[in-house]
Amino acid sequence: MATMKKCFFLLFFLTMAVLWADVWHVHYRDAKAASRKGNWLVVIGHIEKALQDSPQPKYQKKTYGLDFENYFPYYLMGLAHFRLEDYEKAQAALNKSLEFGEVLKDAALAGEVGRMLKECRRLQTQNPELEPAIRESQENSPDQALDKAATESGDFPDALLKQSPPLTQPTPQSSQVRDDTRQKIVDTWMAEAQLLRQQRLFKPAMEKYRAILQLEPRQPQARSGLELVGMLVVREHYRTLLRYFFSGETAAFAEGWREGIAYAEGMGQKARPLMGEMTKLMILSRIRQSLYENWSLKRESEVLDELMSRLLSLRVDPELSPGYFWSPKLVSRYGEHLARCLGKSERR
């Protein structure tokens, strides 16, 4: 009888040992503890188990009794992969974190997620498999697109020439004198145009380039100079729009957007990435407007969910920007900005 009892208890404990599984908040707590110690592999193990039990992240999720905890497993998993330099998985987890809106209520965390994503994209260049996609994204980012436009040969945007004012410079008389004089004039105007461009006086610089092209329509340096200044003007439009967007000057933003898009359209294919950025800013501006207008009608979490889903599902017209996706810098800035917007709305 005593042996049977012993066997029963042994069997019972063996069953417990086999079937034992902790609940999500125990694993999540252990993951957080491991992250404080820098045991990132342990963090990943616990988070995976926590997600098996409770896959839905939640702000102030109940654990037991009267205990609540912010359950952000994807953020923690992204952080762990990032520290382990597994940038592809880190990026996937962090994107999921954004998708679930885990860290939107915390501007600092949102900023951190943005920074990590940016770093992931930068550091992933070391991964040969991802190189084509990364290169494409980098080529399409605003700064890179500008550099590319400056160096790449392609169709010259005729719109730039159409804006040329009538030539007011004196015309040389004899052909020999004309050739010598023309060359000197072209050299002088070219130097003046470059100086104006360096001083960021884009309109006078463009006029100078156009004058050269009226004198010598195939002049290559003038053509590339005019094109570059045109792209710089587009970038100026974009920067102005960014300033209006973050300062909340809605009317100025709308006016600036129309001007910017009209100008960029004239610049042809090379200006497409910047047009895409401008368009995304416009959509975001409208989302923000709807956030302010509908704030009192919805719960905070619903507004956040909607906002985040719209943000992430945002796709720029492929005609405007083929293959373009969010730049890490912008995601980070939008995250911080949205958190600030929410803070203001709560105070209101």
Added chain:
Amino acid sequence: MKRLLMFFVMIVMSGLPVSLWAQEFPIPVDDANPLGDYTNYNGGVGSGARAFGMGGAFIAVADDASAASWNPAGLAQLERIECSFVTRYQSNTKAQAAVLNGRDSYMGAFISKSAGYNIDFASITLPFRIGNIKLVPQFSYQRAVNYRISAAGKNIHAWEYLRLEDGSLLRMDGIINKESHSRKGLDMVTFSIGSRLGRRISFGFSVNYWFNGLTHSLTSTGQHDVWTDEVKEGFTIETRDRVEADFKMTGFNVNAGLLLTLSEKLRVGLVYKSALNADIHYRYFVGVKQDLLLPDQSRIKVADLNFVDVRDSGFIDWPWSVGMGLAFNPVEAMILSADFTFNRWSKARFRHFANIFKVSETDPPYVDVPFPVVDLNQTDSWQARMGAEYVIITRGLLLPIRAGAFVDRQFFYDINQDPVVFYGFTTGFGFKTKRVALDLALVYQTGRFMDNINRAAPGALTDLRLYSSLIIFL
């Protein structure tokens, strides 16, 4: 005259000890302490202000330091060392209407009140792990049934007719004052342990050692004018009764519980509490002093005797009970819960308890008392409870608010042989920081019934209990 006095003594005395022990097993409930601790017999399934704030619907919730008292399986949820301390203040009132007891006696309307304060529960929970298995043991003390209460009924008007053997009528008219004091209670020290099978099933066991008991004293004083057909002018008798009871019991029973997590939002709890076969030791004393006051104000001592004075031992069969609960979280900060418990009171018995009432072979004073079995006419009792909790989350502080209601069917019948039902409402609130949780709960319970044995039949009974819980997280 002598015969008349003898009748008088029997009549005046007969109600007191019978009502003390006869019906409300195993608690003495007397005219001055009408509700006694009825409220504990079903309600005593657990403890804690948080639980009672939710109407006592806690079997499927059971996730704080009071878990073991409701469902030991709930212990498996606890992660931190927790110490708890629960106190209870109880106040009840009997508003009794004028009652005719049979055809020939009358008890005037009166109100009696009682109140008491006691430590209801204390525990320490110490979760630990063996390998990857978590075990959560708890050591606790619980007052299962509270007797620490004082009561008083003043200026109770009573009169009675009694047809004597020769056909003449004896009439009695008087004023009675009663005062009772009870101490102690039925206490438990418990060792519980909870653990988990997988993520969805938790289980737990408790072993309860019952001890302590009751010390009760009742003093009743009255002045009665008595007259018969023969004695037209009548006379006054001054009576002073003293009843003392001392009752101790010890025994073991076990509880077993199961908690099933059906989804993140829905849980089911089941609990079984085994029967308790307890040894009891008791002393029972009734003393009577009577003086006859004559019209010329002179006083004659009629009686000064210890009517009953016995010490003996016996057994109690305390009933088993089962309970089931549901808990639903519609949102993270809210719990809705409902419980049902069933107590097999029809099988509860006193055994070997007859000696109290056999003072003398030749002159047994209470021949009609249904001992040695206390009351075969008891019925099974049940309780349906429901409640809700909502937690307001502020910066660094949690503010829970609670409300609940319950229906409590008692184990005894009223004078019409209908089951007696009490109704109750509860509310509570508290706050919790990282280290401390403090909760308060108010329980209001009321019932109306006509007692089928007591001469003094209660009209409306109200019971108010205030629980306070302090939990410290280490």
